[in-house]
Amino acid sequence: MVKTLAASRPFLWLVLALPGAWILYRWAATPEAYGYGHAIGDSGDWAAWLLLVTLAVTPVRLALRKARVAIWLMRHRRDLGVASFAYAAGHTVIYLVNKAGLRPVLAEAGSPDMLTGWLALALFVPLAATSNDIAVRALKRAWKRLHRLVYPAAVLTFVHWALAAFDPTTAYIHIGILAAIESVRVWLQRR
Template sequence: MAVTPLSLMFPGRSWVRWLLRRRRYLGVAAFGYAALHTVVYLFRKGSFGLILAEGAEPGLFAGWIALAILVPLAITSNAAAVRRLRRLWKRLHRWVYAAAILTFVHWVIEAYDPVPGLIHLAVLAALEGFRLWKTNRGRKRRPT
């Protein structure tokens, strides 16, 4: 999610081009981390009953929903899916923003110290705010 704003902030830089070429891999790696995080959680709980009992807690529920959103994004992160889904692919992958918000909700509620999660959220929000400002600044406003 940070690659596009960085490419707008630092156009033409070699490290930005490197990130842009590997954007898909970064997204799949984020899903891989979420999946591994979930597997470790499931093993540590050891009981399906405990998992179900905790599943309704707001922080964990946000994490489960974020993971559910990331699954179809990871499955469709390949060239064949882009060709097959066409315009729907972009619409589907915009769900990453909802997943990111839910991930930060999960992180802040469940963490022993919520400050790192809030710092990450602030940086990502600033980058996204810059992207929105940069892409909308040249557009004409419609009369109201």
């Protein structure tokens, strides 16, 4: 029963949705204490963390091959990536709601912090839209080439975080984690 539940895709999506539900609840229940700044920050954090987990799947698979965790991660990599996109989309919606109009959004769109965020989102949209079995079958080899856009999109995501943060220290730490994941991936693929 527990194994079946753990392998269940709906259960995984329930677990992945819990932080989002908590963010929405806290923002609705205590808007003075947990306002825009917390909601935008937490949604962005979850998008970035899930992106790092998604990117770590390949190095884990290459290092551990047939370990259960590697197999589980491979089976659910697209789910993790789509969940990362969902949090990024939520992050964007929170930003748009706060700006309450197109004019303030366009006024900020050219600044480096916002531009990197919008570019990252633009790269993630086709990845999320094609993260399903139908798209994999239809695109064949082109699917893998398309999904390599995750690497520049990830860099843009973390640059956006560093530029937009009041204190970029946490963003720099995550950039280091991203660099480590990618270094290990490249090293294992060449080995």
